[in-house]
Structure formats: structure tokens, C-alpha cells
Amino acid sequence: MYRKIVVAVDIAQLEKGERILRKASTLLDEGGTLLLLNVVEDIPGYLVSDLTVDMMVKARQESEETLIDLRARMGIAAEIEIREGSPAREILAASEERGADLIIVASHIPDLSNYFIGATADRVVRHAKCSVLIDR
Template sequence: MFFRGCVLVYRRILVTTDGSDGSLDAVDHARVLAEKFDAELYILYVVDVSAGPQSISDVVVESLREIGFKVTKEIQEELEDEGIQADAFVEYGSPGETILDFADERGVDLIIMSSHGRTGIDRFLLGSVTEKVIRNSKMPVLTVKYQD
């Protein structure tokens, strides 16, 4: 076994959320690491405007935006009550690409996100944002598998 002497320090951590229980599990992991490393924590909700019909109605986009702001604000307030510096963001676009762009622009050291554990035809048809991020990320990605 070789030890290369690298020291892992995370200064900026990105955690993604869609408001699901699985993404809240990822937030729990982000909370622990942000506290341990005294890191800045970014909470990101992506309004997926790439799926569905060519143009998603403004009403649907607005509804998703409101959900995103509500979810990220609740998480931010809970974390800040615990003394963890957190910033909440809602972005628009294709989730995988938007997450990677966001991480690059802010110099994120670690991305934390949930995996819903889909398999078989569900995974093939629905795709996996987490898988796309893992495959294309320049920085480490910690995945938290959702346990029902």
C-alpha cells in the first residue's frame, strides 16, 4: 500500500437537492463534512427545463422555482441554526450540466448528491443525473444511496 501524502481538505462543498428524502440524506452527509472541515456549503436545486416538451410552460417552471426556493431556504436555515455557513441557490437547465457548471464556477472541492438506486429499465429510460455528474466531474463526488 502506498501513501502519497495528500491531505484532504474541503473548503467548498456542493450538495444537490430535489426535496426528496434521498436528497435530505445527502444533506446530512454534507452537514457532517462541512462542520468537520469548516467548509462553505452550497445547496443547489436545479429546475430541469431540458425535459419534456420543447418548451415547458411558464406556470410549471415558476412552480418548480418556488419549490426549489422553499426547499433550499429550509435547508439553509436549519444548517445556519447549527452554525454551518450555507448558501442556497436555484438554477435552471439540464441538471447534470448545471450541477457541473455550478461546481466549476465556484471552485467546489466536493459534490455530494443522492442516488435513487434505480436499476434496469427505469434507469435506462429515466437516466441518472448522479451518474452523469460522476462520469463528467473534475472533482470528487460523494453519492449517498437512498434507503427506503
């Protein structure tokens, strides 16, 4: 069905990541590619002075190790990419750079400001240039 799928995984909600990776593998055409993507969020400016560069490096390493473990545990071939920044912006950028024809993202239980889907998922849906699957 799809040749290039971006699977955006929040390592804080790994069980949802497993579910969407499993779903992605069933939707992928033979010979297609999966990208497991995690975005390490920007640190607010008022906290930057209190945090060291090592903390950001460690966060990236932890994200990569978690995705490598997820990929191995699930036995699904996928590329891994870790980005820094706004999750929605980076998910959209990765999908455009890779020419993705599907983005899969899990939605958290939203608050009143994002009643139907979470903030990141909401932004991805509104701005994506390809199909988006939101897993609840």
C-alpha cells in the first residue's frame, strides 16, 4: 500500500510505539522503507543555562538506543533517525525530505485545548503533504 512510511515514536510511550510500528509493517509495500523517528524536544530558553550539552547528547543517545531495541525486539527492518526540535515540525520535515507517502503517529489523551487528537498529531494532520494515520 505504501512505499515510504515515517513512524513517529515517543519513547516515553513505547507501548504505543510498538503498536504503530506493527501497524506500519502491515501497510508497507514489499521493498518499501520504514523510518523510525524520535524527536528530542527543544529546551525552553529559560532552562538552557541550567542544562549541559551532555544532557542533550544523553537524551539523543537514549532515544537511539531505545529505537534500536524496539526495532530488534519487533524484528522489523527500519531506519532510525533522531532529531531535535519541535516534534510536529521535525516529523513533517523528515517526511518531506524522505518523500514519505504515509506518516503514522500515536495520539495521547488530549486536554481541552486539543480535544480530538493531541497537539503534535493535530499539527501533523493539518500540515502534512501525505496521508497521516493517527493511532488512538
